[in-house]
Amino acid sequence: MxxxxxxxxxxxxxxxxxxxxxxxxxxxxxxxxxxxxxxxxxxxxxxxxxxxxxxxxxxxxxxxxxxxxxxxxxxxxxxxxxxxxxxxxxxxxxxxxxxxxxxxxxxxxxxxxxxxxxxxxxxxxxxxxxxxxxxxxxxxxxxxxxxxxxxxxxxxxxxxxxxxxxxVDIESIQRNINEGTIPEEHAVIFTGAEKVMITAGRLVNDKDQKTLIKAFAEVNRRIDTKLVILGEGKLEKELKSLAEELNIVEQVYFLGFQENPYIYFTKADVFVLSSKREGFGHVLAEALATGTPVVSTNAQPGAQEVLNNGEYGLMCEVGDVKALAEKIYETLTWDEKQINHAIQKGLERANTFxxxxxxxxxxxxxxxxxxx
The missing domain is CATH 3.40.50.2000 (Glycogen Phosphorylase B;)
Structure with a gap:
């Protein structure tokens, strides 16, 4: 043929x-x-x-x-x-x-x-x-x-x-996790008792990292946390200024674009997507494939389809700082049984892609x- x-x-x-x-x-x-x-x-x-x-x-x-x-x-x-x-x-x-x-x-x-x-x-x-x-x-x-x-x-x-x-190339993601390493200057971020939130995406208006940083500041008042931001974009300077204004600059880490973000995802306690809209929300599916619990805004139309309206990760309305903070806090305070259940569900969902x-x-x- x-x-x-x-x-x-x-x-x-x-x-x-x-x-x-x-x-x-x-x-x-x-x-x-x-x-x-x-x-x-x-x-x-x-x-x-x-x-x-x-x-x-x-x-x-x-x-x-x-x-x-x-x-x-x-x-x-x-x-x-x-x-x-x-x-x-x-x-x-x-x-x-x-x-x-x-x-x-x-x-x-x-x-x-x-x-x-x-x-x-x-x-x-x-x-x-x-x-x-x-x-x-x-x-x-x-x-x-x-x-x-x-x-x-x-x-x-x-x-x-x-x-x-x-x-979603699940084998490639697993290979990156198994064979990848985090640079020493970044690895230290994931040590210590603090919970770690992570996000990845271009630093642009549609990804709405401003809402995420504000939500992180709310969470950080309740428990010790760190926020890792992977990605580059025109809003980097503005987002760093916002972190300074909120007095959280020492807890927010801008690590730029990483060819292997998955090794970073696995070290975090929760992956957060704060987008205003997503055609699909590919990074959500990839985060689920790494075995990381996720929290997302209801970024239409894709995020709700990937997470099936909250079945596979907690969701809140776009731009709602307090609601996003609450969902992140809830995830970070789960017990071991709840965490394992979320991870297993997430892996099952990722496999459908x-x-x-x-x-x-x-x-x-x-x-x-x-x-x-």
Whole structure:
């Protein structure tokens, strides 16, 4: 049987969730049935080193997204791609245009991972994406909430949309935990009698670490705690200033981006997500896979789907400092039986997002699209 050639296009294999998702799909594909090819712009990304060396990796000779259309079209032709897969609206646009200008029979599949829109200008932009998505064979939504948003704001027909959750590479996470080490200057944070809260994500408004820091200050008045923040972003200076204002600067640790966050998660007593909205909440699933109890805001639509409305981790409303503090305090004061129960439930939930299971769903979509 002829192997199907699937070309994956993304801006770069950087530190973001989209690149991590593509990495998990690529590394877990059945290469007896599919030949995956990865194409990015001319950037070096953190996740490149983890890509299966058997997978062909092409960098276009441009750093500008708009300049990638015709070079991408050429690669689609040369690689004889059957399917062009992309994720995130801007990249989906280039992938569709590149495919159109390739003048081949390749079919587009686009993926939407975020819950976008809400303002008049943003909704108009999404409507334009929706018009372009008519050239795609399938649209993959990261959650049921994201699917509803695509139907409502992009005006894409629901029958064209498939929901596939993010793949979590559980074996890779366990390998990182077993083989990874925390630098000495960081390891000392996790020693001592204090409870440790941890979070990970870009330091941007949508992740709302301001609410988390304020909630941490409330918890810290009741029990001795530390807060570890993994990630980088434009709000770092502002968040550090907030910690100073609240007189907790010595208990809050900004450790930047870590290639292996999982070893840090396992050392913490609770993982906390304070986001305003999440298409899926991939980091929640990863935290559960490390055996760490989680607390999350009701970041729609994804967080409530990952945690099944609080079944697998305590939840509170977005932006509610006191409620978030209360849920964190409750988790940190559980007895051993409650902790073990939460860990076991979390591991069971994470396993439903196992990369092998999720990638099989992608492969089924590739097969269906190829046979259309």
């Amino acid at each position: 002829k192997k199907k050639r699937v070309l994956f296009f993304i801006y770069q294999m950087g530190a973001g969730g989209a690149a991590r998702t593509l990495l998990n799909i690529l590394n877990n594909m059945d290469q007896s049935k599919f030949t995956p090819v990865l194409v990015t712009l001319d950037y070096n990304g953190n996740y490149e080193q983890y890509l299966n060396p058997e997978i062909k990796f092409i960098k276009l000779k441009t750093k500008r997204l708009r300049s990638a259309i015709f070079p991408l079209a050429k690669v689609i032709r040369e690689e004889k791609a059957d399917i062009v897969f992309s994720t995130i609206p801007n990249y989906n646009t280039i992938a569709i245009l590149g495919n159109l200008f390739s003048f081949t029979g390749a079919k587009n599949i686009v993926r939407e991972a975020a819950y976008l829109g809400g303002t008049t200008s943003a909704d108009l932009k999404l409507r334009l994406y929706g018009l372009l998505y008519k050239f795609s064979s399938k649209v993959i939504a990261l959650s049921n909430g994201v699917k509803g948003n695509i139907v409502h704001r992009y005006k894409v027909k629901p029958e064209k949309i498939e929901v596939i959750y993010n793949p 196992h990369a092998k299971t999720i990638v099989k769903q992608y492969e089924n979509i590739f097969d269906q699209t190829f046979d259309q």
